[in-house]
Amino acid sequence: MDHVPMSMCTQHPDNAQVPNWVRDSVIQGDDEVHEAYLAYSLYGCHEVMWDFEGKDVDIYVVRKLLSRYPEYFRNNVLGRDVYLTLRLPNPWVETAEKKLFSQALELVPTAYDVAREFYGDDNINGVFQVILPLTSRAEELIFTYKYYERVVAGKAFIELVPGVRVMDVLGSVRPNTIDVIPLIEDLNSMMSIDKIIIGYWKVVKPSYLRIFIARSDPAMNYGLIPAVLMAKVALSKALDLGRELGLEVYPIIGVGPTPFRGHLTPYNVDSVIREYPCVYTFTVQSAFRYDYPEGEVVNAISELNHRAPSSDCTVPDHGVLINIINKYVINYQREVEGLANVINRVSNYVPRRRARKLHIGLFGYSRGFRGVVLPRAITFVASLYSLGIPPEVLGVSTLEELSEEEYSALSEVYVNLRHDLTRAAKYVCHECLDLLTKYGHAFEINGETINEVKRDIKALEDMGIKTGPNDYEGRKHELLAQLLINSLIEGREEDTTKYMVEMALIRHAIG
Template sequence: MNIPKLMATQHPDSTIVFTAQDEVKEAIDDVLPLERGGRGCDEKMIDYEGKATPYNQIRAVIEEAKYYDIVPGEDFLITPRIPNPKLEDKDRHLLTITAAITANMYSQLYFNTNAVKYVILPMSSSTLEVAEVQRRIIKVQRLVSEEFSLRGEEIVRLIPLFENAESHMHIDEIIEGLRVALIKEVGLVERNFRIFVGKSDSAINSGHLASSIAIKMALLKMWKWQEDTMFRSYPIVGMGKPPMRGHMAEWVRSEWVDAWKGYYTATIQSALRFNTERKDYVATVLKIAEGRGQKPDLSQLDLQDSLIRIAWKASEVYTREIDRLAEHILFMSKLVIGTRARLETYRRKAKTGKELPRAIKFCAALYSMGLGPTLIGAKVIEDLAKGNGENLDILLRFLPLLKKDWGYDLHLTDLDVFKKYVDDKTYEYIRRDIETVKEYFGELPTPKELPEEYFKLLHEVKTSIENSDISKAKANIVKLAEIRGFLG
């Protein structure tokens, strides 16, 4: 199978604001080769999840490609992320499937290809749900073929996106269940599976440590599953620049490839494309493309029982602290600009039931309060270090990027600012997290030093809020993001 390496997405994590009209030209730039000044991706996600994307955007990208000597379906794929009907309106779900299928009429007309070969279902929760959506796609494809002369020789296949640690840790069982469900419910015998695992929502719900362990375990288990069967899995990893969202950043590109070995496709999100110097961007995506498809060390699964215990202990500590921080994060997130046309009705809740913003605004809010998100719950290190420290050693070997995750977030943290946002008890929880990291690891590696202006801006954001100068607070939050190289 010709599996794409680099999937350009429409995540609102850059400081650049895009209209829906801008996104058509953006898509073309994303899939143009690097040597032609493009961004060198071979797959473009058109995103409808919680987003006010026009239904004709897929067709518009196909039609625009005519002027650039690139062929959708051969040089690049267009892969829509559709709304999950359990979380969003069912009409939007059905309309986006229809938009994806009918877009292939135009791709066949102009290029004699199918630009859309896959569709992504976010927040996938069960094999039956995935099988039902696959059946729905086939029904729509059959209808369009019968009524509008679409050649339907190639089924548009569904990519399930799993976004919680529990699913990631049982991904092998889920894929096997999906394989059986597709046979029973759809009559579809599949031998190849593209499975998407996302870091961001898992991290918000379970914390950085648990979500990182689970994602890596998912990659290992997908490779082990295909070794034990006659089938193949092609993992897609969804990660952004901040450590909490995966730390796919130019300053750790080699370490990132090594840490997440086993992926076949990586999401290249907006901040990496638009808030990264061109030479660094090119070097990063070339490195990521070069590193795809490498078999990970499956012997690491021998330690899965210990790793699962570590993950749930870390998640427990994180959940207690995020419950105390939730209202502060939600307040600050309302000051973070939206850089894409999103639907305000689409929200998520924490495990505790409290409302939290989506991952990008979650991270941006915490950084703007003076706190690096991966540090929340880090005092679990003390428990892991008890006895002979074996559990801590296991964690650090399993997550080789972890020290740089913490080091990066430490150098963006200012406890003097953070203290002004929260009550004393919450502050003490976080201070203890930070002191524990420093006590056990001392000086941790960081990218280049931040300018002094960064910390002045942190103070100015808080002062502006106290003075009810919200517009200034919002402007300074963007300036902070520009210095970091990502919004959240």
């Protein structure tokens, strides 16, 4: 890499507003190619994530970008000045998408050929980095690296008929190798990120390593506070190991617009940078780009691009933080199990902003949740906000169980704790909880679950954090949440999506 990207525009479907260049309400096909161009040229993102995970994707993206926008890419060389990074499906987890793993990797040498033709330069690798989601073992990274090296690039040397190698007909396959970026998403993998890194390093010996820390799925699976603490521990371990090995480690973090998913908005950049000072690359998701004034978005991305990341993200005693996580997860997951039926019902009305395939989060794969299956993180968040139960609230009463040492460590490590909780608390709807209690049978939700949520809300109030609306927009959101619940009770489901969209516009994000 000639420089480490500071901003990565992604295709997360969390935008409430639909951009005016989209042909309908769903961004797909050629719209995503144009979107990638705008990410670079208009918004100033250093990098675009081209996502093969859980969605149909255009494999001709590089050819289309260079042929449709030649003037821009003549002056901004793909693979040198700006980057296109592929997110692969994980064949060990997403078994229905196994073959797409190889299809995605074949895009890399095709991109090289197109870039060589466009730039007239043999030394430009248009695409050379891939992200492996749900990474849990070093072997997955090694397999990905070697599959490309030996199968994708290595096939050039195979002699299919006597004296004729593949390269003699199809040409050489370059680049010879790729950079593999682990995307770490579950608790066990984050806590053992050092083992994943060192296992990969021993075999591949990379000159540098980018690691990708998830924030959305960990929050959905374990709760807001555990997600932040997990990220902090993982970052600390990775950077400490990098120094020990003499390996440059460049962290990426996947932050969305709501506090639950990372709280990166154009108006909250400084707070997020302060929370994760050692992160090099922040994801700039769809709501960030499309739900705020364009000028504010461009300025905020510029701020991300011009900061100086810290080299240190050390956190105090990991054991204390892990104790907090373990206590919190028990309460949070119990509450989510109790709310699962109503979450899944309401999720059917969340508007689609991307053409995504069926997907379930780690919650659905885990044996510990007695078969509970949840929607994707963005839809999960949207459903709870639309019910007047911000997901940030769930499990907060756990803070009352913490020892003085644990609470002190939490306050030191989670810098924006009160800031994030305060932002979310304004969307609490007390009347909605009363409605869900009254009509619990219709929503398959029991009274004890509602009481647990009320305990969480009381814990926020005991911290001095006001819950419920504090301005006109908040009061409007509260009223819409009540109308949404009543629309479901009365069978007026044609209104449900309308109310959900109106609430999302107020929040500047679907989820």
